[in-house]
Amino acid sequence: xxxxxxxxxxxxxxxxxxxxxxxxxxxxxxxxxxxxxxxxxxxxxxxxxxxxxxxxxxxxxxxx
Amino acid sequence: xxxxxxxxxxxxxxxxxxxxxxxxxxxxxxxxxxxxxxxxxxxxxxxxxxxxxxxxxxxxxxxxxxxxxxxxxxxxxxxxxxxxxxxxxxxxxxxxxxxxxxxxxxxxxxxxxxxxxxxxxxxxxxxxxxxxxxxxxxxxxxxxxxxxxxxxxxxxxxxxxxxxxxxxxxxxxxxxxxxxxxxxxxxxxxxxxxxxxxxxxxxxxxxxxxxxxxxxxxxxxxxxxxxxxxxxxxxxxxxxxxxxxxxxxxxxxxxxxxxxxxxxxxxxxxxxxxxxxxxxxxxxxxxxxxxxxxxxxxxxxxxxxxxxxxxxxxxxxxxxxxxxxxxxxxxxxxxxxxxxxxxxxxxxxxxxxxxxxxxxxxxxxxxxxxxxxxxxxxxxxxxxxxxxxxxxxxxxxxxxxxxxxxxxxxxxxxxxxxxxxxxxxxxxxxxxxxxxxxxxxxxxxxxxxxxxxxxxxxxxxxxxxxxxxxxxxxxxxxxxxxxxxxxxxxxxxxxxxxxxxxxxxxxxxxxxxxxxxxxxxxxxxxxxxxxxxxxxxxxxxxxxxxxxxxxxxxxxxxxxxxxxxxxxxxxxxxxxxxxxxxxxxxxxxxxxxxxxxxxxxxxxxxxxxxxxxxxxxxxxxxxxxxxxxxxxxxxxxxxxxxxxxxxxxxxxxxxxxxxxxxxxxxxxxxxxxxxxxxxxxxxxxxxxxxxxxxxxxxxxxxxxxxxxxxxxxxxxxxxxxxxxxxxxxxxxxxxxxxxxxxxxxxxxxxxxxxxxxxxxxxxxxxxxxx
Numbered sequence: 001x002x003x004x005x006x007x008x009x010x011x012x013x014x015x016x017x018x019x020x021x022x023x024x025x026x027x028x029x030x031x032x033x034x035x036x037x038x039x040x041x042x043x044x045x046x047x048x049x050x051x052x053x054x055x056x057x058x059x060x061x062x063x064x
Numbered sequence: 065x066x067x068x069x070x071x072x073x074x075x076x077x078x079x080x081x082x083x084x085x086x087x088x089x090x091x092x093x094x095x096x097x098x099x100x101x102x103x104x105x106x107x108x109x110x111x112x113x114x115x116x117x118x119x120x121x122x123x124x125x126x127x128x129x130x131x132x133x134x135x136x137x138x139x140x141x142x143x144x145x146x147x148x149x150x151x152x153x154x155x156x157x158x159x160x161x162x163x164x165x166x167x168x169x170x171x172x173x174x175x176x177x178x179x180x181x182x183x184x185x186x187x188x189x190x191x192x193x194x195x196x197x198x199x200x201x202x203x204x205x206x207x208x209x210x211x212x213x214x215x216x217x218x219x220x221x222x223x224x225x226x227x228x229x230x231x232x233x234x235x236x237x238x239x240x241x242x243x244x245x246x247x248x249x250x251x252x253x254x255x256x257x258x259x260x261x262x263x264x265x266x267x268x269x270x271x272x273x274x275x276x277x278x279x280x281x282x283x284x285x286x287x288x289x290x291x292x293x294x295x296x297x298x299x300x301x302x303x304x305x306x307x308x309x310x311x312x313x314x315x316x317x318x319x320x321x322x323x324x325x326x327x328x329x330x331x332x333x334x335x336x337x338x339x340x341x342x343x344x345x346x347x348x349x350x351x352x353x354x355x356x357x358x359x360x361x362x363x364x365x366x367x368x369x370x371x372x373x374x375x376x377x378x379x380x381x382x383x384x385x386x387x388x389x390x391x392x393x394x395x396x397x398x399x400x401x402x403x404x405x406x407x408x409x410x411x412x413x414x415x416x417x418x419x420x421x422x423x424x425x426x427x428x429x430x431x432x433x434x435x436x437x438x439x440x441x442x443x444x445x446x447x448x449x450x451x452x453x454x455x456x457x458x459x460x461x462x463x464x465x466x467x468x469x470x471x472x473x474x475x476x477x478x479x480x481x482x483x484x485x486x487x488x489x490x491x492x493x494x495x496x497x498x499x500x501x502x503x504x505x506x507x508x509x510x511x512x513x514x515x516x517x518x519x520x521x522x523x524x525x526x527x528x529x530x531x532x533x534x535x536x537x538x539x540x541x542x543x544x545x546x547x548x549x550x551x552x553x554x555x556x557x558x559x560x561x562x563x564x565x566x567x568x569x570x571x572x573x574x575x576x577x578x579x580x581x582x583x584x585x586x587x588x589x590x591x592x593x594x595x596x597x598x599x600x601x602x603x604x605x606x607x608x609x610x611x612x613x614x615x616x617x618x619x620x621x622x623x624x625x626x627x628x629x630x631x632x633x634x635x636x637x638x639x640x641x642x643x644x645x646x647x648x649x650x651x652x653x654x655x656x657x658x659x660x661x662x663x664x665x666x667x668x669x670x671x672x673x674x675x676x677x678x679x680x681x682x683x684x685x686x687x688x689x690x691x692x693x694x695x696x697x698x699x700x701x702x703x704x705x706x707x708x709x710x711x712x713x714x715x716x717x718x719x720x721x722x723x724x725x726x727x728x729x730x731x732x733x734x735x736x737x738x739x740x741x742x743x744x745x746x747x748x749x750x751x752x753x754x755x756x757x758x759x760x761x762x763x764x765x766x767x768x769x770x771x772x773x774x775x776x777x778x779x780x781x782x783x784x785x786x787x788x789x790x791x792x793x794x795x796x797x798x799x800x801x802x803x804x805x806x807x808x809x810x811x812x813x814x815x816x817x818x819x820x821x822x823x824x825x826x827x828x829x830x831x832x833x834x
Contacts, residue, residue: 011208014506018209018499027495043211047219050212054491 015041028053029060066173067588068153069094070621073112075659077138077145079121080108082658084147090646095616098625099632100650105659106625110179110594111136112148113623116159117177119166123594126183133164138658150175176620178581179592185573188580189548190561197546200536203583204510206503213499220492223485230482237475244468256475263469267462274458276417281451283410284444287430290403291438297399301392308385315382318375327379330372336365400434407432424450511536517579518572524611525571525604534560534572548576567601571608578615591622598628605630613644636666637695638802667692668798675791682787686772689794690718693761693768696798697721699808703818704729704832718765722758728833730755735800735809736817736826749826752800757793764790801825 008016018040019033028036032053039045069091076084087109089096100106111121115136124132137143143161150157157173159166168174188199238255245255252258319327339350340362349358369376407430414425426444431437515536522534533551549557550564550572560572574596581591593612597605609631616622633639635647649662671688674680698721701708706724708716725733736749764786770776771787802808802825809818809827818827 010202010204010506010510011206014206014209014503017506018502021498021502022495025494025498027491027498040212041208043208045212045215047215047222050216050219050492050495051223051488054495055488058487058491 009041011041012038026057026061029057032056066152066154066175067620070150070152070590072149072151073109074147074149074151075108075112076147077141078108078112078115078136078148079138080105080653080659081112082138082655085659087648087661089621093644093646094619094621095613095645096621096623096648097631097635097645098623098648098650099627099629100625101627101652103653104650105653106627106650107181107594108659109623110181110592110625113150113175113177113590113592114179115146115166116148116150116157116168117175117590119159119168122179123181139655175590176585176588177590177592178577178584179594180574180577180581180596181594182596182598185570185577185596187573188576189569189573193546196548200514200546200580203514203580204507206507209499209503213496213503216492216496216499220489220496223489223492227482227485227489230478230485233478234475234482237471237478240471241468241475244464244471247464259468259472259475262465263472265465267465267469270458270461273417273420274455274462276413276419277423277451277455277458280410280413281448281455283406283413284448284451286406287403287410287437288441288448290399290406290434291441293399294396294403294434297392297396301389301396304385304389304392308382308389311378311382311385315378318378322375326372326375330369330375333365333369333372337362337369340365403434403437404432406430407437420454423454508537514576514579514583517582518575521575521578521611521615522572524614525575525607526568527607534575565601567604570596570598571604574608582615582618586618587620589619591616591619593622593624595625595627597624597626597631602630606634617644638666638668638804638807666804667695668795668802668804671791671795671798675788675795680788680791682771682784684772685791686768686787688772689791690768690772692798693765693794694718694721696794696801697725699801700725700733703810703827706832718768722761722765725758729829730758732829732833733758734828736828737800738824747823752796754797754800757797757800760793761790761797764793801827 015037019028019037022028023030023033036045036049036053039049070089072089073087074084075081075087085105085108087096087098098106098109107123111123114123115121121132121136124135129135133143137146143164146159146161148159152173152175155170155173157168157170157175159168161167188196191199241259242255245251245258248258248262250258252261336351340346343350344362346358346361348355349361411429414429419425424447426440426447428440428443431440515534518536519534533556535547535549535557537547537549548560550560552558552560552563560569564572574593578591581589597608605628612622612624616624632647632649635645651660651662653659667688671685671692674685674688694716697718698716700706701716701721701724704725706726706729708720708724733754735752735754737752738747739750740748742748767782767787767790770782803820803822806821806824809820809825811819811821812830813819814823814826815830816828817830819825
């Protein structure tokens with residue numbers, strides 16, 4: 001088999017779908033999703049990253 | 065990646081290409097079938113494309129050769145002699161060796177090539193699930209997302225543990241606070257309410273009274289020391305007075321026993337000694353100014369003073385005793401004053417603070433007079449213990465409040481932590497559910513699409529066998545493991561390796577490979593199938609070839625090498641549609657010429673060429689036309705189930721086949737031949753009745769045997785023109801029946817006629833008239 005195409009890898013495509021759903025469910029902000037999507041695909045999204053991203057949305061929603 | 069058409073492949077000094085070998089690609093045909101017997105160089109062509117795309121050759125792998133690079137050049141050549149050039153509509157791309165590295169120039173024109181060789185065909189099906197996963201992983205590998213998902217799952221697990229710990233600690237905190245509450249007599253409605261009210265109080269509120277209490281105790285302690293100290297001082301004074309009196313009496317008694325002026329004389333002598341100590345060696349006596357008595361004066365004075373030593377000692381004691389008495393009197397006076405000041409200080413503390421009502425204080429201030437102090441101390445002797453207890457109680461209270469405050473603070477922190485986790489965890493859990501569900505859906509969708517594609521192709525080759533329910537699934541229990549399953553005998557999810565024949569497994573492996581190759585930009589991919597039909601059994605080959613025709617259309621180009629002989633013949637006879645197919649036949653390889661191509665000319669083309677010769681050869685025309693006529697009549701008699709003599713070996717002569725097409729069938733046989741499109745773009749047809757052609761063939765059919773098959777003197781009497789008419793009739797018949805590009809009309813799906821691919825020929829009737 002040849003090298004993968006220059007287009008999206010399966011992991012990147014999946015990461016994009018996941019982030020779209022998390023943003024739609026207001027679990028992660030759109031800005032955070034943009035930042036975290038590459039890390040999600042590469043397996044570099046740590047527990048702390050997850051926690052901060054989810055907490056950030058809660059804080060933003062709590063702020064009037 | 066380019067998707068432009070291929071024009072030419074030129075291979076030099078790579079494996080079997082002893083000389084530069086050129087494979088031209090026909091315009092408009094994206095399927096190239098390369099036929100050649102074993103050892104004709106088919107795999108070298110595949111190797112060349114693989115080298116160009118991937119910089120390696122895998123056909124020699126797994127043959128126990130180790131590193132195979134040294135076998136890539138043709139014998140007596142080196143790797144630097146190797147050259148592979150692929151010319152396309154958009155330019156060319158060349159692979160050469162620099163030292164031991166393959167260099168492709170221009171690199172951006174390097175084609176994408178997928179090669180499947182016969183030896184690999186079962187790899188996907190028979191491999192271990194983990195190896196199968198490795199092969200397919202680049203299409204479904206989401207391990208990065210899985211790793212991030214694991215981090216989220218662990219976070220949730222850790223936070224759940226933290227929350228459980230927080231809950232346990234809260235219970236512990238409540239227990240501790242309830243103990244405090246109980247110790248305080250369970251005031252208020254609940255321990256927590258009470259505790260919060262308590263810790264809201266100022267812990268230092270009792271501190272001033274505690275400090276005052278401690279100062280009061282210290283002041284009282286000092287006062288308590290005075291009776292003993294005063295008594296001792298009085299005794300000391302009494303002893304000093306007695307000693308002074310004794311010294312006085314001793315001096316008086318001594319003086320009475322010596323001259324009355326002894327005391328004054330000794331004083332004069334002591335004064336003279338002091339004078340001479342300061343003025344040593346005087347010239348005259350300082351008292352009488354006599355020069356005669358000055359000699360030895362100091363010695364004489366010292367001698368006389370020694371005579372007064374006892375008197376001196378007695379007087380010294382008298383002075384010391386007097387001084388000691390004075391000191392004792394002074395100390396007694398100072399002690400009395402000190403006691404008086406401390407009494408004042410005690411009274412200042414006693415009266416200078418707003419004491420708690422429960423505290424007991426002396427009813428009277430401490431007395432100024434030393435004489436009344438002892439009495440006062442006796443009257444208040446029990447108070448210091450009460451003050452100590454009061455101070456201890458206040459210190460204990462302070463410690464209690466400090467501990468309680470810590471307990472309440474810990475309780476509130478744990479409650480807050482638990483509240484935060486309780487709010488955060490559902491969102492994290494929801495996020496995890498979304499990640500899991502999306503991942504599973506993503507991979508399931510991908511695998512279903514691949515499996516569906518595999519099943520579709522498999523059904524095309526094995527229609528109606530019910531073996532197309534192919535399932536690909538990731539093993540949930542194991543990492544990177546891909547299971548393959550099928551339905552067999554009504555049971556689902558069975559491993560095909562256990563139930564399929566070798567031929568069926570070969571087909572399945574090929575379908576899996578094609579499905580995977582089609583996932584990755586097939587329109588830019590050159591698909592190379594190297595001798596993959598080897599083990600497919602005869603009944604399935606035609607359908608497999610048709611399936612390959614259909615699948616080839618998805619790719620930029622498809623090259624199939626084969627040594628399957630019938631394919632060559634079917635293409636030459638036009639039995640297979642070859643409108644998209646270029647057929648290339650390789651001749652036997654030689655050490656001098658290497659790989660070479662034979663032009664494979666279809667039989668009809670050969671007949672047309674023979675008829676076009678000037679002058680045509682009647683014998684050759686009759687021989688070729690006779691074979692073609694037999695093929696056409698074989699086709700018609702089978703299609704319409706015509707009666708022919710039955711025998712064990714189905715070898716029929718022209719004399720048996722031609723009369724079999726008779727009666728109503730012969731009268732109704734006609735072919736609609738597409739001759740273009742009408743104004744609306746719909747295909748237009750010209751109708752060719754076959755009866756006149758067949759009737760004419762009846763008349764001159766004997767020329768085939770007489771002229772075309774045997775040496776026969778009868779042929780001397782026949783006209784050459786009859787032989788050529790026979791050839792032209794056969795050509796007319798075969799041109800009506802078969803399209804060189806789209807094949808023979810074998811498809812009855814219309815329900816009205818037999819049609820070939822694309823319906824360029826429509827043969828009527830559908831059934832033999834009764």
